[in-house]
Amino acid sequence: MGEKDRILSEEDAYALDRGTVAAILDAVAAGDAGEIERLTEPLHPADIADLLEQIHGDDRKALLRLWRSGVDGEILTEISEGVRGEVIEHLEPDVLADAVRDLDSDDVVDLVEDLRPEQRDAILGALDEGGRMVVRQSLSYPEDSAGRLMQREVVRAPVHWTVGDVIDRLRAETDLPEQFYHVVLVDPRMRPQGYVALGRIMSAPRRTKLTDITEDSFRAIPVDQPREDVAYAFNQYHLITAPVVDGSGRLVGVVTIEDAMNVLDEENEKDLLRLAGLGGESVSDRTWRIARRRFPWLLVNLATAVLASLVIFQFEEAISRFVALAVLMPIVASMGGNAGTQSLTVAVRALATRDLTAANLLRVVRREALAGLLNGLAFAAIMGIVGLVWFGVPMLGVVIAAAMVVNLLVAALAGILIPVALERAGVDPALASGAFVTTVTDVVGFFAFLGLAVAVLP
Amino acid sequence: MGEKDRILSEEDAYALDRGTVAAILDAVAAGDAGEIERLTEPLHPADIADLLEQIHGDDRKALLRLWRSGVDGEILTEISEGVRGEVIEHLEPDVLADAVRDLDSDDVVDLVEDLRPEQRDAILGALDEGGRMVVRQSLSYPEDSAGRLMQREVVRAPVHWTVGDVIDRLRAETDLPEQFYHVVLVDPRMRPQGYVALGRIMSAPRRTKLTDITEDSFRAIPVDQPREDVAYAFNQYHLITAPVVDGSGRLVGVVTIEDAMNVLDEENEKDLLRLAGLGGESVSDRTWRIARRRFPWLLVNLATAVLASLVIFQFEEAISRFVALAVLMPIVASMGGNAGTQSLTVAVRALATRDLTAANLLRVVRREALAGLLNGLAFAAIMGIVGLVWFGVPMLGVVIAAAMVVNLLVAALAGILIPVALERAGVDPALASGAFVTTVTDVVGFFAFLGLAVAVLP
Numbered sequence: 001m002g003e004k005d006r007i008l009s010e011e012d013a014y015a016l017d018r019g020t021v022a023a024i025l026d027a028v029a030a031g032d033a034g035e036i037e038r039l040t041e042p043l044h045p046a047d048i049a050d051l052l053e054q055i056h057g058d059d060r061k062a063l064l065r066l067w068r069s070g071v072d073g074e075i076l077t078e079i080s081e082g083v084r085g086e087v088i089e090h091l092e093p094d095v096l097a098d099a100v101r102d103l104d105s106d107d108v109v110d111l112v113e114d115l116r117p118e119q120r121d122a123i124l125g126a127l128d129e130g131g132r133m134v135v136r137q138s139l140s141y142p143e144d145s146a147g148r149l150m151q152r153e154v155v156r157a158p159v160h161w162t163v164g165d166v167i168d169r170l171r172a173e174t175d176l177p178e179q180f181y182h183v184v185l186v187d188p189r190m191r192p193q194g195y196v197a198l199g200r201i202m203s204a205p206r207r208t209k210l211t212d213i214t215e216d217s218f219r220a221i222p223v224d225q226p227r228e229d230v231a232y233a234f235n236q237y238h239l240i241t242a243p244v245v246d247g248s249g250r251l252v253g254v255v256t257i258e259d260a261m262n263v264l265d266e267e268n269e270k271d272l273l274r275l276a277g278l279g280g281e282s283v284s285d286r287t288w289r290i291a292r293r294r295f296p297w298l299l300v301n302l303a304t305a306v307l308a309s310l311v312i313f314q315f316e317e318a319i320s321r322f323v324a325l326a327v328l329m330p331i332v333a334s335m336g337g338n339a340g341t342q343s344l345t346v347a348v349r350a351l352a353t354r355d356l357t358a359a360n361l362l363r364v365v366r367r368e369a370l371a372g373l374l375n376g377l378a379f380a381a382i383m384g385i386v387g388l389v390w391f392g393v394p395m396l397g398v399v400i401a402a403a404m405v406v407n408l409l410v411a412a413l414a415g416i417l418i419p420v421a422l423e424r425a426g427v428d429p430a431l432a433s434g435a436f437v438t439t440v441t442d443v444v445g446f447f448a449f450l451g452l453a454v455a456v457l458p
Numbered sequence: 459m460g461e462k463d464r465i466l467s468e469e470d471a472y473a474l475d476r477g478t479v480a481a482i483l484d485a486v487a488a489g490d491a492g493e494i495e496r497l498t499e500p501l502h503p504a505d506i507a508d509l510l511e512q513i514h515g516d517d518r519k520a521l522l523r524l525w526r527s528g529v530d531g532e533i534l535t536e537i538s539e540g541v542r543g544e545v546i547e548h549l550e551p552d553v554l555a556d557a558v559r560d561l562d563s564d565d566v567v568d569l570v571e572d573l574r575p576e577q578r579d580a581i582l583g584a585l586d587e588g589g590r591m592v593v594r595q596s597l598s599y600p601e602d603s604a605g606r607l608m609q610r611e612v613v614r615a616p617v618h619w620t621v622g623d624v625i626d627r628l629r630a631e632t633d634l635p636e637q638f639y640h641v642v643l644v645d646p647r648m649r650p651q652g653y654v655a656l657g658r659i660m661s662a663p664r665r666t667k668l669t670d671i672t673e674d675s676f677r678a679i680p681v682d683q684p685r686e687d688v689a690y691a692f693n694q695y696h697l698i699t700a701p702v703v704d705g706s707g708r709l710v711g712v713v714t715i716e717d718a719m720n721v722l723d724e725e726n727e728k729d730l731l732r733l734a735g736l737g738g739e740s741v742s743d744r745t746w747r748i749a750r751r752r753f754p755w756l757l758v759n760l761a762t763a764v765l766a767s768l769v770i771f772q773f774e775e776a777i778s779r780f781v782a783l784a785v786l787m788p789i790v791a792s793m794g795g796n797a798g799t800q801s802l803t804v805a806v807r808a809l810a811t812r813d814l815t816a817a818n819l820l821r822v823v824r825r826e827a828l829a830g831l832l833n834g835l836a837f838a839a840i841m842g843i844v845g846l847v848w849f850g851v852p853m854l855g856v857v858i859a860a861a862m863v864v865n866l867l868v869a870a871l872a873g874i875l876i877p878v879a880l881e882r883a884g885v886d887p888a889l890a891s892g893a894f895v896t897t898v899t900d901v902v903g904f905f906a907f908l909g910l911a912v913a914v915l916p
Contacts, residue, residue: 016817021815021817044675044694044695050812050813054813054817170660170661171660171661171663173661176657176661177657179655179657179698180657181639181655181657181698197637198639198656198657198660199635199638199639199656201660202625202628202629202656203628203629205629217502234719235719235720235723236502236504236505237502238504238716240637240639257716257719258698261692261693261715264719264723265693268730269726271730272726272729272730272733272807273803275733275734275803276733276799276800276803277799278800278803281804282808282813283805283814284813284818286825287825287828287829287832288829290826291828291832294797294829294833295833297796297800298793298833298837302793302837302840302841304792305789305792305793306844308788308789308792309785309786312785313785316784316785319781320778323774323784324774326770326777326781326783326787327770327771327774330763330766330767330770330787330788330791331760331763331764333788334759334762334766335756335759335760335763338735338756339752339756342734342735342752342755342756344734345730345731345733345734345736346731346739346740347741349730354508355511355512355741356741357474357476357479357512358476359474359476359479359513360512360513360741363514364741367744367745367748368748371746371748371752374745374746375749375752375753375756379760382760383760386764442788442792
């Protein structure tokens with residue numbers, strides 16, 4: 001985030017500025033279709049999609065009624081799932097058909113995969129026979145796989161061709177994809193053998209063999225590979241395009257870096273939200289949906305909180321004798337929870353970027369434990385003094401200090417070992433680690449503090 | 459994360475497999491330079507960099523000693539900051555010079571910007587006069603700006619040229635950048651006017667004017683624009699390349715999607731880590747550094763925890779009379795903390811993606827509050843019953859239920875309003891929101907529960 005006031009500033013480099021949004025809403029209120037047309041004309045489809053997401057549902061309806069022909073395929077693909085169905089509902093069948101016909105196959109797949117069956121059929125119906133077949137086939141691949149992500153339009157050349165051959169062919173071709181940056185080399189059985197960047201083709205002599213100027217970064221992607229692995233490969237190996245192959249190694253499509261960038265961003269978002277106990281949620285969701293989506297995680301948290309309370313319950317007698325324990329005990333638990341979340345977040349990120357592997361696991365665990373111990377000692381010293389000064393009981397200072405060391409050490413270990421164990425068990429560590437780690441730090445925190453207090457206080 | 463065991467599995471699609479790492483470490487132990495050469499040969503530079511990060515410091519030293527000529531420029535650019543300085547230290551000056559000479563200017567900038575001055579000078583000294591000047595100029599732009607990110611090598615063409623002109627020029631040119639996908643059109647004063655994809659140039663007739671086949675997505679980026687805004691523009695508008703201009707609108711470089719993807723990933727990582735109270739941290743950091751980096755946030759958390767304890771302290775007398783209060787009070791605070799973190803995470807992400815703007819702020823706040831209220835009521839019902847059954851005091855059930863409603867409502871409001879307020883004040887909401895929100899939910903949670911209890915219990 002920048003230093004500037006992003007919410008209100010009209011100087012923000014991108015994003016919709018407040019004035020434009022207000023002017024469009026005024027035009028909607030006035031029923032002035034011409035003005036809406038004029039105001040939206042300079043906007044990028046992605047910004048128009050943001051506008052549709054951000055305005056009130058009633059305004060959205062009114063806008064779509066007035067601006068019947070305005071929504072094109074590009075805008076549709078940019079709109080988030082939550083609002084997409086609603087927008088499609090308001091479009092006339094022929095506007096929808098026009099909107100869809102210009103899209104590449106991967107965009108159509110992205111558009112229809114989360115729609116209700118009737119809406120999906122309406123869109124597929126707008127395509128010609130060939131297009132429909134291509135989209136149907138993509139939809140037959142597993143959700144979130146390379147097959148769903150890829151585009152089917154591939155510029156390819158036989159592996160024995162020269163630069164001159166490919167230039168002549170490309171210049172004769174009329175039906176090239178909208179965007180392409182490489183030519184994929186295939187053998188006679190359509191198995192990709194490498195790829196050549198257009199920049200090299202442009203600058204190499206005509207007689208150069210294509211196989212002499214292929215890119216090092218060539219990697220074929222299996223069609224059923226999870227899309228997060230695809231995004232990882234693009235980011236790790238700086239790919240621009242990667243051919244996608246079926247079970248027998250035949251070329252079936254290509255994934256481009258634009259798609260991979262989008263997936264990487266979405267996967268990062270998923271991890272961020274999951275760490276806070278959230279499913280795929282967006283600010284344009286409705287109240288009821290928000291409440292329902294957050295409920296399960298809060299319920300899990302309630303269970304862990306009750307578990308921690310049961311620990312406290314065992315020490316009722318000590319607390320009633322010495323109420324300072326009740327005052328200080330949340331500090332130990334809270335510090336453990338925070339330290340655990342720190343270790344956990346580092347571990348979840350390192351697992352996602354594959355920086356935490358069998359090669360360094362033991363060393364990382366040891367370092368986490370030592371760092372937890374160091375901070376435990378630092379905060380033990382601080383809290384020992386606070387406890388002593390506040391309540392004037394030296395032993396209370398010792399108890400809270402000792403409990404702090406124990407809980408910060410345990411927090412560090414739980415923060416790293418729990419996500420690793422979940423990953424090994426095939427569970428997304430971002431999704432479930434938080435609850436486990438907090439349970440551990442709450443239970444250990446209360447138990448160590450209250451248990452030690454009972455043992456040493458008079 | 460996939461379904462598979464990523465840590466130990468050798469079937470993992472990418473990442474270093476355990477066997478290779480072990481074999482390389484064996485070769486290092488045996489001092490067998492030839493074997494190291496053979497084993498690392500098939501690995502991508504990014505994977506070799508990961509290897510260097512993940513192995514023990516002593517092994518790293520031994521590996522670098524044996525494999526003197528192995529580290530090339532590409533590996534150096536892939537190595538994370540924490541380890542980079544150490545690796546450079548172990549390279550002979552001539553190996554270092556060779557490694558650096560082949561890199562594009564943006565990679566050299568990325569390599570040297572975080573190095574100590576002596577190391578920086580050693581690397582700059584390896585470049586020729588022209589290269590050194592280019593890198594020095596890039597380093598004069600603000601850190602994390604487009605100027606640092608861009609590459610200086612741009613393929614450009616006068617705005618009046620035809621497809622034939624540019625093809626002839628490119629095919630005659632010997633010093634083209636390693637990767638380029640577009641030709642930038644400039645006016646006589648070197649101001650970019652648009653850009654043309656190579657794919658279009660390849661497929662258009664020779665006499666076509668370049669201005670007739672420019673891409674719609676053209677956007678010039680100011681050289682001092684923050685790099686996160688650059689990444690946002692690439693992701694939002696699906697850019698592949700964007701020209702960078704200085705204050706007078708003259709072309710000074712280009713940013714490519716590869717760089718933008720990398721920045722997007724790093725900015726996402728920063729938000730994720732900051733939400734957990736972490737600075738830029740990686741699993742290859744040393745213990746002391748880890749402990750020191752986590753200390754400040756834990757200290758902030760300690761202050762907020764002590765604040766919450768002061769609230770409890772006010773109710774000592776009530777707790778000593780009725781110790782069930784001590785048992786139940788952490789539940790209210792914990793639920794509030796979790797609900798607040800949920801709202802907060804959604805808000806921080808929506809601010810970063812610019813989906814939370816002046817156009818929908820009020821509606822988002824209202825929805826959050828309502829969702830908080832709904833879940834507050836749900837958990838009030840659950841906890842009311844738990845409180846009643848556990849302690850057999852109906853009024854205790856009522857008190858915890860009421861406190862739950864209050865705290866979940868406050869948590870939702872704090873979770874959205876605090877990050878928005880911080881953003882407006884020019885503070886990164888990911889960095890500071892967590893502490894504020896938890897303080898609010900702790901203080902409100904304890905105060906509402908204990909205060910109500912004092913008011914209604916006998």
